[in-house]
Amino acid sequence: MKLFNQLITALFFSLISTSAVFAHGETVVQALGKTTTGAAATDIWKITCTKGPDKKGGPIVTPTRLTFHVMDLAPVHPAVISVQAFKGTLKSPVYKDPKDGDKVYGPAGFASLKGGQGDYYLKITKSASTVKGVEKYIPQFHCWSDSSTGKNHSTISFRLIQNQ
Structure with a gap:
């Protein structure tokens, strides 16, 4: 019965954590870690950048990179939230939100990983802390094209595949 309940819970979270949108990958507030411990924790998002419009009826755009913060x-809390993107053998540096609770994204502006179309993985980590508790965060990500007409969004889909 315990295994059945775990499977139902996992299925529920996978269904509510999947989104497909035209341009922006802005998501709701996420919780990272547990209330009973200060241990490190990691969430992983799968983000798919595909050729398509940034909005209904918009021009078809081919993505060249994922931008994120x-x-x-x-x-x-003393714990630090950091973010890093991966695609195949490519990976971005690790970026930290420099100030907890200030309602400002880190890094300033957007970090990016240039890997073209396809699946990217965004790892968001809470460092270990002597203070027990959950850290809350908001990820933001976009699929961009570096075209001669300017920087344009392409179609994006995403889901949370690891929720610690």
Whole structure:
């Protein structure tokens, strides 16, 4: 029965954590970690950048890169929230939100990973802390094209595949 309940819970979270949108990958507030421990935790998002319009009826755009950053929300804890993108053998540097609870994304502006169309993985990590508790965050990501007509969004789909 316990296994059945775990499977139902996993199925429920996978269904509510999947989204497909035209341009922006802005998501709702996510919780990272557990209330009973200060241990490190990691969420992983699968983001698919595909050729398509940034909005209904918009021009078809071919993505060249994923841009991203993260906002560490209150409660303010000593734990640090960081973000890193991967695609195949490519990976971005690790970026940290420099100030917890200030309602500003880190890194300033957007970080990016240039890998073209396809599946990217965004790893959001809460560092270990002596203070027990959950850290809340908001990830933001976009699929961009570096075209001669300017920087344009392409079609994006995403889902949370690891929720710690």
